[in-house]
Amino acid sequence: MNGVIRPGVSEDAEVLQAIEAHADALLIDSLGAPEWPPAGDGAERLGAPGFVLVVEDPEDSSPIGFVHVLDADGHAHLEQLSVLPSSGRQGYGRRLVDAALDEARERGYTRMSLRTYAEIPWNAPFYASCGFLESIPETPFQRGLVDTEASLSLDRYGRRVQMTVEL
Numbered sequence: 001m002n003g004v005i006r007p008g009v010s011e012d013a014e015v016l017q018a019i020e021a022h023a024d025a026l027l028i029d030s031l032g033a034p035e036w037p038p039a040g041d042g043a044e045r046l047g048a049p050g051f052v053l054v055v056e057d058p059e060d061s062s063p064i065g066f067v068h069v070l071d072a073d074g075h076a077h078l079e080q081l082s083v084l085p086s087s088g089r090q091g092y093g094r095r096l097v098d099a100a101l102d103e104a105r106e107r108g109y110t111r112m113s114l115r116t117y118a119e120i121p122w123n124a125p126f127y128a129s130c131g132f133l134e135s136i137p138e139t140p141f142q143r144g145l146v147d148t149e150a151s152l153s154l155d156r157y158g159r160r161v162q163m164t165v166e167l
Contacts, residue, residue: 004061005099008068010043010046012054012066013045016042016045017040018039019065020080020082021039022082023083027120033157037152045068050079051068051107052069055096064086065087067100069100069103072141073140075111077142078112088122093122101165110166110167111166113162115145115146115161115162118134124163137162
């Protein structure tokens with residue numbers, strides 16, 4: 001398992017959205033969720049404050065996963081991590097998280113937060129194995145995410161948690 005990790009570029013916009021949609025399908029199936037918000041717009045992700053890193057397939061250099069980290073009120077927030085299910089369980093997600101943590105450190109952030117499902121194995125348990133710990137939403141941005149999740153009723157599919165790692 002190799003695969004180059006590189007910054008996302010505008011040419012990646014469509015494929016980012018497709019990767020997220022495929023990865024979401026796995027989550028939706030696991031949750032038994034009849035309704036789910038659509039995948040994020042790739043161009044919007046790439047244009048948002050923060051950064052996107054992409055991992056490429058070692059065979060043909062096509063994107064197979066990405067991590068999107070927002071700069072939210074001066075804090076790093078891991079907004080999305082998606083890997084194509086066909087490339088799952090090969091370490092790409094962990095490599096993307098590690099690369100995102102390194103990039104955030106280089107940008108001067110001191111910690112990174114995220115929101116996820118507590119009981120889905122590739123959600124909170126995975127992030128805990130990367131050093132993230134459950135935490136309390138402290139910033140206006142983080143509290144706003146809790147409100148957004150409530151408005152979407154995401155908690156009907158399982159407990160939602162915030163997690164943070166010190167950089």
